[in-house]
Amino acid sequence: MALPIVFAVAALVVYLVLKVSNRTISPKIPGLPAVPGLPFVGSLFDIGSCHSRKAQEWAQTYGPVFQVRLGNRWIVFANTYDAIQELWIKQQSALISRPTLYTFHKVVSSSQGFTIGTSPWDESCKRRRKAAATALNRPAVESYMPIVDLESSASIRELLVDSQYGEKEINPAPYFHRFALNTSLTLNYGYRIKGNVDDAQLREIVDVERAVSNLRSTSNNWQDYVPALRLLSGRNQEAVEMRKRRDKYMIDLLNELQRRIKEGTDRPCITGNILKDPEAKLNEAEIRSICLTMVSAGLDTVPGNLVMGLGYLSTPQGQEIQKKCYDAIMQVYPNGEAWDACLREEKVPYVMALVKEVLRFWCVVPISLPRVNIKDVVYKGVTIPAGTTFFMVSLGN
Numbered sequence: 469m470a471l472p473i474v475f476a477v478a479a480l481v482v483y484l485v486l487k488v489s490n491r492t493i494s495p496k497i498p499g500l501p502a503v504p505g506l507p508f509v510g511s512l513f514d515i516g517s518c519h520s521r522k523a524q525e526w527a528q529t530y531g532p533v534f535q536v537r538l539g540n541r542w543i544v545f546a547n548t549y550d551a552i553q554e555l556w557i558k559q560q561s562a563l564i565s566r567p568t569l570y571t572f573h574k575v576v577s578s579s580q581g582f583t584i585g586t587s588p589w590d591e592s593c594k595r596r597r598k599a600a601a602t603a604l605n606r607p608a609v610e611s612y613m614p615i616v617d618l619e620s621s622a623s624i625r626e627l628l629v630d631s632q633y634g635e636k637e638i639n640p641a642p643y644f645h646r647f648a649l650n651t652s653l654t655l656n657y658g659y660r661i662k663g664n665v666d667d668a669q670l671r672e673i674v675d676v677e678r679a680v681s682n683l684r685s686t687s688n689n690w691q692d693y694v695p696a697l698r699l700l701s702g703r704n705q706e707a708v709e710m711r712k713r714r715d716k717y718m719i720d721l722l723n724e725l726q727r728r729i730k731e732g733t734d735r736p737c738i739t740g741n742i743l744k745d746p747e748a749k750l751n752e753a754e755i756r757s758i759c760l761t762m763v764s765a766g767l768d769t770v771p772g773n774l775v776m777g778l779g780y781l782s783t784p785q786g787q788e789i790q791k792k793c794y795d796a797i798m799q800v801y802p803n804g805e806a807w808d809a810c811l812r813e814e815k816v817p818y819v820m821a822l823v824k825e826v827l828r829f830w831c832v833v834p835i836s837l838p839r840v841n842i843k844d845v846v847y848k849g850v851t852i853p854a855g856t857t858f859f860m861v862s863l864g865n
């Protein structure tokens with residue numbers, strides 16, 4: 469073959485390979501402001517490791533709702549309360565699904581399945597959400613107060629003793645890990661970890677769930693957006709290792725519950741109710757998904773809020789707030805009955821406002837859980853086609 473023809477064919481092949489690898493799985497949306505990016509990677513370099521903060525910066529230039537290319541996806545970011553209400557609330561039935569991402573869905577979750585909040589929408593997801601909603605509605609949560617009482621008392625008592633009544637500096641995070649995990653384990657399996665904050669099972673679950681949370685993160689895994697990186701990435705190995713460690717305790721927890729049910733020594737709990745109900749419409753994989761959700765949901769969120777809230781309360785301004793809280797509590801419960809009463813009723817507006825403010829101010833899920841629309845949605849005259857991924861920037865502005 470003549471040299472010019474060889475060059476022409478080679479150039480054509482290179483062109484086609486580049487064109488195919490530069491394709492996106494969701495299209496660029498006409499009419500929606502777009503952050504400029506590079507071929508193949510889009511804005512991955514620019515967005516860095518804190519998506520929510522960078523998105524807030526971009527919102528100054530591109531407005532409240534814009535699109536960003538991350539590798540092979542165009543993603544819509546919503547940055548303001550009004551924009552989030554317009555998309556997530558007013559068009560909630562369209563934004564009901566979740567995207568699947570390579571590291572979390574294909575590597576980490578290949579054995580135990582997905583949590584409810586990361587499951588794409590289908591009939592199975594509908595059944596699991598219904599089961600979780602029933603177990604976590606207001607009257608149900610009120611009935612869990614003795615569990616919250618036991619776990620908070622245990623953690624506060626140990627914090628006091630281990631810090632020698634405030635004389636010795638200690639890291640409070642493990643105490644809140646145990647609080648969050650034990651609450652979920654009791655609800656889900658009728659079982660709690662009795663050991664202290666160094667308990668081996670507690671440490672294993674906390675460490676693995678922390679690592680899984682990073683593997684699920686929208687910002688830590690470039691291989692989710694650039695498929696070629698899956699061939700090289702050391703993240704695969706870490707994901708496989710975490711999956712194996714997670715399988716071990718998830719299987720142990722379920723086996724242990726099944727053993728207790730067989731012996732008749734089990735305590736009432738969400739999974740036990742499902743396993744014992746002959747009418748239950750959930751299959752084994754769905755039960756595993758509910759268990760996974762319950763083990764990870766609180767552990768990923770509650771300790772972060774408690775640590776940040778407690779940190780603030782220990783500052784000089786926080787100490788003023790503590791005094792106001794104490795006075796407000798004593799006004800409603802002058803005879804020392806507040807500890808028991810707060811398990812049944814919420815009667816101190818200042819304390820309720822403080823709790824909501826802690827949840828609002830220290831946003832522990834700043835990009836929320838990503839969504840996918842199952843039908844077209846319209847935002848300010850722009851049609852966003854079904855199958856688009858949405859990130860909510862919930863840091864506030």
Ligand code: HEM
Pocket residue numbers: 584585586597600604652761762765766769770773827832833836837
């Ligand atoms: C400070 C504590 C918590 C925060 C900030 C938090 C935050 C969130 C967020 C942002 C979502 C995604 C919502 C969405 O996009 O629809 C979510 C989903 C979920 N959370 Fe939490 N969460 C917390 C505690 C918990 C606890 C303690 C449990 C269970 C014991 C729990 C169970 C769930 C479940 C089951 C879902 C999935 C709901 C669905 O997809 O329908 N969360 N949470």
